[in-house]
Amino acid sequence: MRYRTAILGAALLVAISALAGQDETDPASFYIDSQFQEALGELPRLAWFLPDGTVAAQYRAQDIVLYSRWDRPQAAHWKASLTPEQIAGLRKNQIVACDVTDKGEPPELSTYTALAHPAGLNPQVLSTRNRFPGLETGFQQAPLKGRAAEDVWKAMEAAKEPRRGVILRRQGGTFAYALAAIYGGAHQEVTRRALFLLTQDGKIVAAHVENIRGEWCDGCETPKYEDGIERVYDVENVFTAPSFAYPLLMLDSSTMEGRSITLVTFTPSREYSRHLFYEYVKDCSQ
Numbered sequence: 001m002r003y004r005t006a007i008l009g010a011a012l013l014v015a016i017s018a019l020a021g022q023d024e025t026d027p028a029s030f031y032i033d034s035q036f037q038e039a040l041g042e043l044p045r046l047a048w049f050l051p052d053g054t055v056a057a058q059y060r061a062q063d064i065v066l067y068s069r070w071d072r073p074q075a076a077h078w079k080a081s082l083t084p085e086q087i088a089g090l091r092k093n094q095i096v097a098c099d100v101t102d103k104g105e106p107p108e109l110s111t112y113t114a115l116a117h118p119a120g121l122n123p124q125v126l127s128t129r130n131r132f133p134g135l136e137t138g139f140q141q142a143p144l145k146g147r148a149a150e151d152v153w154k155a156m157e158a159a160k161e162p163r164r165g166v167i168l169r170r171q172g173g174t175f176a177y178a179l180a181a182i183y184g185g186a187h188q189e190v191t192r193r194a195l196f197l198l199t200q201d202g203k204i205v206a207a208h209v210e211n212i213r214g215e216w217c218d219g220c221e222t223p224k225y226e227d228g229i230e231r232v233y234d235v236e237n238v239f240t241a242p243s244f245a246y247p248l249l250m251l252d253s254s255t256m257e258g259r260s261i262t263l264v265t266f267t268p269s270r271e272y273s274r275h276l277f278y279e280y281v282k283d284c285s286q
Contacts, residue, residue, distance in 0.1 A: 026274070026276065028272060028273050028274050029273065029274060029275040029276070030273070031265070031267045031271075031273040032248070032263055032265060032273050032274070032275040033275060035243045035244055036128075036132075038243065039132055039133055039241070039243045040128055040129070040130055040132060042128060042129060043275075044067065044126040044127060044128050044263075044277070045057065045058045045059070045126070045127050045128070045277075046058070046124050046125075046126065046127070046261070046277050046279060047064075047066060047076075047112075047124070047125050047126070047127040048094075048096035048097060048123045048124055048125070049117075049118035049123045049125065050090075050094060050096070050111070050123075051094065053113075053114075053117070054079060054111045054112060054113055054114075055076050055111065055112045055113075055114050055125070055127075056082070056090060056096060056097060056109055056110070056111055056112075057076070057109070057110060057111075057112055057127045058097075058100060058108055058109055058127075059108070059110060059127070059129060060078070060081055060108060060110050061078060061110075061129050062077065062078050063075055063076065063077055063078065064076050064078075064112060064127050064128065064129055065127065065128050065129070065130065065131045065132075066114060066116060066125045066126070066127050067125060067126040067127070067128075067137075067237070067239075067250065068116070068118075068119055068120075068125040068126070068236060068237065068250075069119035069120060069236045069237055070116055070119065070137070070237075071137060071138045072137055072138075073131055073132070073135060073137065074114055074115065074116035075114065075115075076112035076113065076114035076116075076127070077112055077113050077114070078110055078112055079110070079111045079112055079113050080110060080111050081109075081110045082109045082110060082111065084107060087100065087107050087109050090109075091284050091285065092284075092285045092286075093285075094123075095281055095284045095285060096123060096284075097109055098279050098280060098281050098283075098284035099278075099279050099280060119236075120236070120252065122252050122254055122259055122261075123259075124259055124260075124261055124277070124279065125261075126250070126261060126263075126277065132239075132241055132243075133241065133242070133243070134241045134242045134243070135239055135240070135241045136170065136239065136240045136241070137237050137238070137239050138170060138171075138237065138238065139168045139169060139170055139235070139237065139238035140168070140169055140170070140171060141166055141167070141168055142166070142167045142169070143165075143166065143167070144165030144166055144167050144178055144180065146202060147201070147202040147203070148167065148178055148196075148198055148202035148203075148204070149165065151202075151203070151204050152165060152178050152180050152194070152196055152204065153165075153180070155194070155196070155204065155207060155209070156180060156182055156192060156194055156209065158182050161182045161183060161184050161191075162182070162183040162184070162188055162225045163180065163181065163182050163183065164180070164181050164183075164225065164228065164229040164232075165178060165179060165180040165181070165229065166178070166179050166229050167179075167198070168235060168238055168249075169238075169247075170238055170240055170247060173200075173240060173247065174199070174200055175197060175198065175199060175200070175205075175246050175247055176197075176198045176200070176247075177195060177196065177197060177198065177238075177247065177249065178194075178195075178196040178198055178204075179193075179194075179195060179196075179229055179232070179233045179235075180193065180194045180196065180229075181193045181194075181223075181229055181232045181233075183224065183225040187222075187224055188224050188225040188226070189212075189222040189223065189224050189225075190212055190216075190222060190223045190224070190225075190232055191211070191212055192209065192210065192211050192212060193209070193210050193212065193232050193233070194207055194208065194209040194210070195207065195208045195209075195233075195249075195264065195272075197246055197266050197270065205270060206266045206270035206271075206272070208264075208272040217255035217256060217257075218255065218256060218257055219255075219256035219257065220255055220256050233251060234251055234252040234253070234254075235249060235250070235251055236250040236251060236252050236261070237249075237250040238250070244265055245265075245266065245267065245268040246265050246266045246270075247265065248263055248264070248265045249263065249264040249265065250262075250263055251263075251264060253276065257280060257281065257282045258278055258279055258280045258281055258282070259278075259279050259281055260276055260277060260278040260279065261276075261277045262274055262275065262276050262277070263275045263277075
């Protein structure tokens with residue numbers, strides 16, 4: 001998605017943006033990319049659960065690590081390398097690996113066995129060759145209330161509009177996230193959403209706010225108040241690791257035309273950072 005950003009106020013870093021198409025080379029991904037490169041020497045890649053329970057991944061390695069909604073990273077063991085013809089068949093019949101291209105060489109895709117099972121409607125997961133050092137996963141959800149709620153709704157300039165919010169934190173974690181949405185209009189559709197980084201006592205230290213203008217995405221229905229905050233932010237997991245200054249959110253950011261996973265966090269200087277793993281699926285079977 002292409003985002004337009006601005007800073008609101010001196011106390012908070014608040015990015016205001018319009019929801020549209022996003023460029024994978026977005027400079028906002030630099031921090032996340034650099035932390036993965038420093039810790040693993042690689043970036044995560046998309047992998048896909050297949051109907052038979054195996055995983056298709058863009059490696060030829062004996063073992064890889066998978067990340068999704070599970071309470072811990074999952075190991076997967078190499079089963080077979082796929083030929084270009086088999087990869088084409090997967091694209092057509094299973095609608096996966098849609099953007100795996102040959103780039104002048106045969107595309108690289110193998111199947112892996114794993115004890116983990118797919119979770120959610122999106123078959124995508126993230127994968128790396130090695131386990132991320134010190135990575136912890138999982139989160140608890142709590143109502144947005146008290147000091148945090150007062151500050152969040154003030155920052156979002158929410159007066160009497162319908163609104164929803166929730167707090168996500170890892171047990172024992174120093175920082176948490178508040179997810180918030182404001183709704184309006186005849187159909188009570190989301191008009192603004194925000195991600196706030198909170199200290200343990202609920203103080204806001206950074207934020208990313210998006211104004212929703214026009215369509216939610218091409219061909220998508222804009223989330224309504226009745227749909228809940230889960231339609232605005234589909235959180236797959238929350239990760240913490242020594243390499244990252246603040247928790248790393250894993251979101252399912254899929255649209256009608258594409259499936260995607262987005263990693264989101266803040267830099268040590270509390271600037272918003274994200275990495276989009278996007279796959280255009282509309283013409284995958286052709």
